[in-house]
Amino acid sequence: MKKLTALLCLVLILLLSGCSALSLNESSIMCPPKATGNKADIQKLIDKQTSGDYVLKYPKNGSNRSSIVMHDLDHDDDEDAIAFYSDKSGEHIHALFVECKNSDYVIIEDVLIEATTIDRIEFCDLNADSKCEIILGYSRSTSSQNVMSIFTYNKDASPVITQNETPYTYSSLVTGDFDKDKSDDILLISLYSGDIAARAQLLVFSGTELVEVSSAELDSDITQLASATYGQISDDSYGAILDGVSSTGDYTTQVVLFDSSRPALINPLFSYSGYSLTRRSTQICSTDYNKDNLIDIPICSLMLHNEDDDVNTIARRIDWNNLDTDTYTLNTSQSAIFCSADGYLLTMPQKWSESVTARYDKTNRELSIYTCEYSGSKLVLKDKLITVKAYFDENYEKSSSEYTEFMRVGATVYTYLIGSADNYLSITGDELSSLFMPVNL
Numbered sequence: 001m002k003k004l005t006a007l008l009c010l011v012l013i014l015l016l017s018g019c020s021a022l023s024l025n026e027s028s029i030m031c032p033p034k035a036t037g038n039k040a041d042i043q044k045l046i047d048k049q050t051s052g053d054y055v056l057k058y059p060k061n062g063s064n065r066s067s068i069v070m071h072d073l074d075h076d077d078d079e080d081a082i083a084f085y086s087d088k089s090g091e092h093i094h095a096l097f098v099e100c101k102n103s104d105y106v107i108i109e110d111v112l113i114e115a116t117t118i119d120r121i122e123f124c125d126l127n128a129d130s131k132c133e134i135i136l137g138y139s140r141s142t143s144s145q146n147v148m149s150i151f152t153y154n155k156d157a158s159p160v161i162t163q164n165e166t167p168y169t170y171s172s173l174v175t176g177d178f179d180k181d182k183s184d185d186i187l188l189i190s191l192y193s194g195d196i197a198a199r200a201q202l203l204v205f206s207g208t209e210l211v212e213v214s215s216a217e218l219d220s221d222i223t224q225l226a227s228a229t230y231g232q233i234s235d236d237s238y239g240a241i242l243d244g245v246s247s248t249g250d251y252t253t254q255v256v257l258f259d260s261s262r263p264a265l266i267n268p269l270f271s272y273s274g275y276s277l278t279r280r281s282t283q284i285c286s287t288d289y290n291k292d293n294l295i296d297i298p299i300c301s302l303m304l305h306n307e308d309d310d311v312n313t314i315a316r317r318i319d320w321n322n323l324d325t326d327t328y329t330l331n332t333s334q335s336a337i338f339c340s341a342d343g344y345l346l347t348m349p350q351k352w353s354e355s356v357t358a359r360y361d362k363t364n365r366e367l368s369i370y371t372c373e374y375s376g377s378k379l380v381l382k383d384k385l386i387t388v389k390a391y392f393d394e395n396y397e398k399s400s401s402e403y404t405e406f407m408r409v410g411a412t413v414y415t416y417l418i419g420s421a422d423n424y425l426s427i428t429g430d431e432l433s434s435l436f437m438p439v440n441l
């Protein structure tokens with residue numbers, strides 16, 4: 001769901017001696033004060049160095065997707081930059097480190113990396129010295145696994161930037177403080193592939209190198225990750241939430257935590273309980289849905305219905321769950337009606353609980369919410385509380401519609417019609433607006 005940030009071009013005439021004083025003088029350009037980094041200015045600097053034969057390289061994953069990544073390398077509050085490009089041969093990638101010095105951008109290091117693709121670049125403090133280390137993941141044409149290097153900046157050293165390629169390979173990685181010692185750690189995720197086992201490995205910085213402290217088994221049926229993030233799981237637990245796609249296309253959620261009492265990395269939903277509950281055909285990922293800082297894990301089901309109802313007309317429900325890290329059970333924090341066809345979630349107010357159901361009319365793009373009750377074993381729909389109807393912008397004529405417009409997202413107009421029955425479960429248009437959340441699928 002994240003959009004790639006587009007950017008620009010470069011090539012550096014490689015000085016075999018590295019970053020010389022000559023190149024610094026010839027290739028400086030004014031940089032803006034403080035952290036208002038300007039990638040266009042970095043590009044101008046790079047243009048000065050290039051002859052035109054180059055291909056920009058964009059990190060494919062992670063939170064920094066630009067070919068020019070702005071970051072304050074030396075912690076002086078002026079933004080510096082790292083730019084990626086490959087030369088004509090395509091066998092190497094240049095990582096060009098640019099620093100803002102005395103209001104000029106200057107090249108401080110051009111590091112040649114044996115790689116064809118950049119996986120990601122992350123900044124985190126692995127050794128708890130309050131200065132960021134740079135994690136760079138990349139792959140070579142000879143392997144589908146990514147390789148990882150750690151770069152460090154030291155203004156008193158020569159070279160200023162040092163690269164340490166680690167012996168570890170991975171499919172994806174997540175950074176964060178898993179063992180609660182105030183330093184960032186790296187969780188490497190390997191998906192099953194031939195002779196590679198599906199597992200997560202926790203790496204911590206010890207002395208001058210990364211060491212594996214523990215590993216945990218992952219579901220070997222996961223063929224790709226839809227989302228892998230570090231976040232708060234419960235009041236005192238942080239970990240990685242992995243939304244994976246199985247070989248059948250279903251989504252599932254695994255949570256990888258470090259249990260310091262053992263001490264060991266664990267994957268409790270997969271190992272102990274609840275994992276099958278998270279299996280879903282909807283492409284929806286874990287997120288902090290109710291904004292209480294705890295990551296919520298979706299469990300998908302159909303709204304209340306009878307067995308012989310047409311399944312295509314029954315709206316879907318998502319229960320958002322927190323993982324209890326004492327019992328490893330899932331507890332619902334919030335429920336919502338999910339209309340994937342029209343791209344929205346409708347948070348269910350507490351009072352609806354088990355007293356409402358919803359039906360979806362695909363042809364007319366109408367989601368109708370009803371009160372309901374059981375007569376014996378038969379579910380009976382009662383009052384229609386509200387209908388949400390989506391229109392394509394060009395088909396919507398405000399004056400001719402009995403529906404009230406309450407939101408526009410892109411080319412879609414969302415409208416509602418309150419049911420005529422006087423029911424305590426009814427909601428107003430304003431309440432609907434506050435419960436409505438468009439989703440990008």
Ligand SMILES: [Ca+2]
Binds near residue numbers: 072074075076078080
């Ligand atoms: Ca700086």
Ligand SMILES: [Ca+2]
Binds near residue numbers: 129132133
């Ligand atoms: Ca550090």
Ligand SMILES: [Ca+2]
Binds near residue numbers: 179182183184204
């Ligand atoms: Ca740590």
Ligand SMILES: [Ca+2]
Binds near residue numbers: 292293
């Ligand atoms: Ca939450």
